[in-house]
Amino acid sequence: MKRLVSTVVVLGLLASASPAFAASGSESKGSAAPVAATYDFSAKAAGIEALVLKDQSAARQARALSVAPARQAAPAKKSFWKTPWPYLIAGGAIIAGVLIANKGDGGAY
Numbered sequence: 001m002k003r004l005v006s007t008v009v010v011l012g013l014l015a016s017a018s019p020a021f022a023a024s025g026s027e028s029k030g031s032a033a034p035v036a037a038t039y040d041f042s043a044k045a046a047g048i049e050a051l052v053l054k055d056q057s058a059a060r061q062a063r064a065l066s067v068a069p070a071r072q073a074a075p076a077k078k079s080f081w082k083t084p085w086p087y088l089i090a091g092g093a094i095i096a097g098v099l100i101a102n103k104g105d106g107g108a109y
Contacts, residue, residue, distance in 0.1 A: 043049055080086070
């Protein structure tokens with residue numbers, strides 16, 4: 001199913017990018033000769049200069065804010081149940097129960 005969906009998506013993108021489906025606004029209905037389109041590929045037209053200036057100012061602000069060292073996080077408190085104490089307490093209770101049960105005349109039962 002994924003292969004079918006991806007194939008349909010790729011074919012749709014190829015069809016939409018083909019020159020046959022491209023809309024050209026420079027041609028008029030009455031002219032027989034095609035008009036050559038001019039494109040401006042300069043950095044100024046693309047807005048790259050503004051992006052570079054914006055990135056530089058953001059980097060300056062980040063450096064200004066990160067001058068102070070970050071506060072260290074407090075170490076997480078270790079859980080009581082992850083220590084050996086519950087096992088020692090349970091073992092002591094079992095040993096005490098066995099000793100109390102065997103102390104009398106009747107044995108363990």
